[in-house]
Amino acid sequence: MDSFNTKAVHGEKLPKFIQSKVTPIYQTSVFSFDSLEEMEGYYNGESPYLYTRTGNPNSDELANVTSRLEGAPAGVAASSGLGAIMAAVLAVAKNGDHILAARDVYGGTFYMLKEELARMGIETSFVDFEDQEAVEAAIRPETVILYTESITNPFLRVENLEKMADLAKQKKLVFIVDNTFATPFLVKPYEFGADMVVHSATKYIGGHSDVSAGVVVGKKEYIAAARSRVVNIGLNLSPFESWLACRGAKTLGLRMERQSANAQKVSEWLRMQPKVKDVFYPKGVSEKGNGAIVTIHLADHTDEAAFFRSLGWIQIVPSLAGVETTVSWPFGTSHRSLNAEEKAAVGVSEKTVRISIGIEEADDIIGELEKALAKA
Numbered sequence: 001m002d003s004f005n006t007k008a009v010h011g012e013k014l015p016k017f018i019q020s021k022v023t024p025i026y027q028t029s030v031f032s033f034d035s036l037e038e039m040e041g042y043y044n045g046e047s048p049y050l051y052t053r054t055g056n057p058n059s060d061e062l063a064n065v066t067s068r069l070e071g072a073p074a075g076v077a078a079s080s081g082l083g084a085i086m087a088a089v090l091a092v093a094k095n096g097d098h099i100l101a102a103r104d105v106y107g108g109t110f111y112m113l114k115e116e117l118a119r120m121g122i123e124t125s126f127v128d129f130e131d132q133e134a135v136e137a138a139i140r141p142e143t144v145i146l147y148t149e150s151i152t153n154p155f156l157r158v159e160n161l162e163k164m165a166d167l168a169k170q171k172k173l174v175f176i177v178d179n180t181f182a183t184p185f186l187v188k189p190y191e192f193g194a195d196m197v198v199h200s201a202t203k204y205i206g207g208h209s210d211v212s213a214g215v216v217v218g219k220k221e222y223i224a225a226a227r228s229r230v231v232n233i234g235l236n237l238s239p240f241e242s243w244l245a246c247r248g249a250k251t252l253g254l255r256m257e258r259q260s261a262n263a264q265k266v267s268e269w270l271r272m273q274p275k276v277k278d279v280f281y282p283k284g285v286s287e288k289g290n291g292a293i294v295t296i297h298l299a300d301h302t303d304e305a306a307f308f309r310s311l312g313w314i315q316i317v318p319s320l321a322g323v324e325t326t327v328s329w330p331f332g333t334s335h336r337s338l339n340a341e342e343k344a345a346v347g348v349s350e351k352t353v354r355i356s357i358g359i360e361e362a363d364d365i366i367g368e369l370e371k372a373l374a375k376a
């Protein structure tokens with residue numbers, strides 16, 4: 001080995017066992033083998049990794065930690081929350097099937113179900129999940145999935161998971177729950193009977209607004225099918241994004257505890273403000289807290305643009321769940337794709353402000369909101 005270019009690309013082989021404290025980033029698109037026999041081992045289950053799209057230790061670590069926290073037996077990571085939802089839905093539904101979804105699911109999920117899946121011949125009906133009769137009436141012979149969120153975005157309706165799981169079981173539907181807002185620190189839908197639980201790990205699991213990632217966890221047979229969609233459609237998550245999300249997951253409980261306590265205080269203060277017409281903050285989600293999102297409707301006479309302009313260190317961010325308090329405007333971002341009628345049905349207006357509460361001191365958060373409300 002004497003030419004420059006050969007020396008540049010062929011270094012020493014890594015020792016097989018290096019005990020690093022933290023899982024290293026397996027930033028590789030493919031894995032190598034010492035022999036054809038060893039490579040054959042991949043196909044008969046002796047060796048776990050062949051090619052990163054079909055599996056990588058970092059994306060498996062994210063799937064495993066999420067499964068552990070949710071109390072589910074299996075999981076698979078995906079490129080984003082929507083990637084995870086797509087993999088979960090396509091694990092079950094095929095051309096000609098029908099999905100029944102809560103009408104107040106996240107706007108991106110709404111669009112994906114209504115438009116993208118419709119293009120594949122999978123139709124979705126959106127129904128008020130508070131109205132059990134309407135839900136039952138919307139079930140068709142070709143319905144295969146009941147889809148909802150444990151806490152909805154942006155009005156934080158808390159789903160009755162037990163009731164929905166029972167209905168799904170009775171009607172032989174696969175029950176899929178998006179647990180992004182609640183996180184398994186507060187709610188574990190699998191334990192209520194969900195067949196699959198999906199996450200935008202972009203949010204609380206990652207927790208630092210520096211990664212786009214998704215995870216599906218649930219029953220083994222469904223996760224095997226979801227994994228096949230991830231692998232064969234190409235919805236896999238990169239090693240570095242997986243690693244970042246895993247690092248975030250380590251502090252999920254600490255962050256949720258602190259952020260939920262802050263959100264409780266901020267929501268109580270907001271209820272006393274004359275420039276705030278409505279405060280949406282759930283009750284009874286868990287004894288550990290009620291989540292870290294507070295949604296408000298500014299009063300009719302207020303100037304929402306002035307409110308957003310006057311927020312000081314609270315940034316306007318069309319996402320949520322970082323350690324910093326941020327605000328978003330669902331009307332112009334997450335729910336932009338809904339038409340006027342759909343927005344009205346969900347209750348999103350120009351006056352809707354979704355506040356993602358961070359880990360700062362609650363009184364400091366209140367101080368910033370107070371200044372902005374004074375200008376609104």
Ligand SMILES: Cc1ncc(COP(=O)(O)O)c(C=O)c1O
Pocket residue numbers: 080081082083106108109149153178180181199200201202203212213214319
């Ligand atoms: C509840 C919920 N589910 C899914 C998603 C989609 O996640 P991602 O943006 O990671 O695809 C979002 C994004 O905001 C969300 O709020």
